[in-house]
Amino acid sequence: xKKERHPNKAAHTLKSAGISTTQQRLAVLNILQQASRPLSxxxxxxxxxxxxxxxxxxxYRIVSLLKKQGIVRDISSASGSLYFEMATSDHPxxxxxxxxxxxxxxxxxxxxxxxxxxLLNQPDNxxxxxxxxxxxGLCNGCLHAxxxxxxxxxxxxx
Amino acid sequence: xKKERHPNKAAHTLKSAGISTTQQRLAVLNILQQASRPLSxxxxxxxxxxxxxxxxxxxYRIVSLLKKQGIVRDISSASGSLYFEMATSDHPxxxxxxxxxxxxxxxxxxxxxxxxxxLLNQPDNxxxxxxxxxxxGLCNGCLHAxxxxxxxxxxxxx
DNA sequence: AATCTATTGCAACTTAGTTGCATTTTTGAT
DNA sequence: ATCAAAAATGCAACTAAGTTGCAATAGATT
Numbered sequence: 001x002k003k004e005r006h007p008n009k010a011a012h013t014l015k016s017a018g019i020s021t022t023q024q025r026l027a028v029l030n031i032l033q034q035a036s037r038p039l040s041x042x043x044x045x046x047x048x049x050x051x052x053x054x055x056x057x058x059x060y061r062i063v064s065l066l067k068k069q070g071i072v073r074d075i076s077s078a079s080g081s082l083y084f085e086m087a088t089s090d091h092p093x094x095x096x097x098x099x100x101x102x103x104x105x106x107x108x109x110x111x112x113x114x115x116x117x118x119l120l121n122q123p124d125n126x127x128x129x130x131x132x133x134x135x136x137g138l139c140n141g142c143l144h145a146x147x148x149x150x151x152x153x154x155x156x157x158x
Numbered sequence: 159x160k161k162e163r164h165p166n167k168a169a170h171t172l173k174s175a176g177i178s179t180t181q182q183r184l185a186v187l188n189i190l191q192q193a194s195r196p197l198s199x200x201x202x203x204x205x206x207x208x209x210x211x212x213x214x215x216x217x218y219r220i221v222s223l224l225k226k227q228g229i230v231r232d233i234s235s236a237s238g239s240l241y242f243e244m245a246t247s248d249h250p251x252x253x254x255x256x257x258x259x260x261x262x263x264x265x266x267x268x269x270x271x272x273x274x275x276x277l278l279n280q281p282d283n284x285x286x287x288x289x290x291x292x293x294x295g296l297c298n299g300c301l302h303a304x305x306x307x308x309x310x311x312x313x314x315x316x
Numbered sequence: 317a318a319t320c321t322a323t324t325g326c327a328a329c330t331t332a333g334t335t336g337c338a339t340t341t342t343t344g345a346t
Numbered sequence: 347a348t349c350a351a352a353a354a355t356g357c358a359a360c361t362a363a364g365t366t367g368c369a370a371t372a373g374a375t376t
């Protein structure tokens with residue numbers, strides 16, 4: 001593995017978490033750090049260098065580990081699969097938008113403190129560990145891609 | 159099929175929607191109407207009379223049709239599968255609670271108008287057709303079932 | 317009751333995700 | 347720098363949710 005003079009962000013993140021820095025973990029973490037929206041395991045695999053392709057199982061194990069370590073968060077999309085995004089302080093918990101046309105998941109603006117409190121106040125007899133707000137419909141791209149309208153409208157319920 | 163003097167609620171619902179009243183649709187709709195929480199296709203199948211068991215594909219097609227007709231709503235749970243609940247006026251859109259212990263989805267109190275508006279105001283360039291708020295953690299039962307704690311804590315990420 | 321259409325069942329398939337085990341890579345001690 | 351132990355990865359096989367095409371059947375219409 002190539003040595004870098006200035007260790008990159010991903011390597012630093014793994015070191016701080018006290019977990020070993022393997023090529024596969026660095027590759028997955030780099031993709032997540034550069035992503036502008038949450039990614040599914042499939043999305044991550046598509047972005048991995050096809051030459052040094054990382055096994056599907058390994059990607060699942062990595063995102064699962066990163067989640068357990070609090071490095072990433074998961075978002076369950078309307079399509080049924082999990083999406084992952086960095087859980088850094090400059091990217092706090094926020095609602096997401098699922099496009100039912102192209103299937104992407106986009107980030108929306110974070111909740112205000114009062115909104116968050118209203119939601120957290122709700123459950124009386126529960127131990128809450130996760131709040132997820134997902135709003136779905138068509139994203140700007142799909143909304144204006146008139147040529148795709150028929151295809152989108154013909155789709156099934158999933 | 160047996161004739162009833164007072165046609166039941168399910169039959170009436172299907173008639174009003176102008177879709178044919180088959181045994182299978184009545185059976186599925188009855189289960190959803192009597193449910194106290196959203197059910198997955200698997201849950202519905204478990205409650206169907208095993209003798210007259212309805213094919214898996216048929217159940218998927220029925221819930222999909224009921225959703226298209228606006229008779230039911232779907233909720234995507236933390237476990238990744240879809241759950242269905244009646245979309246009647248006395249059961250308006252509301253947040254849900256996913257128990258990560260037993261996997262059930264429970265209904266929470268509906269949003270106030272101002273809460274709903276704050277959420278709906280968010281997306282600028284999107285065409286919104288669904289808002290989903292899912293809060294997860296442990297339900298009251300799982301929280302106090304101390305004997306199950308180890309099992310719950312040992313579970314993987316899904 | 318006969319017929320036509322809509323619905324259901326079946327089998328085979330797809331996709332997301334998981335598990336056990338053998339192989340390879342990291343780590344840490346020397 | 348080397349080497350053993352521990353951890354991580356890859357592979358193959360599996361599970362579970364959901365889908366598709368087509369033949370068989372039930373419901374609605376006359």
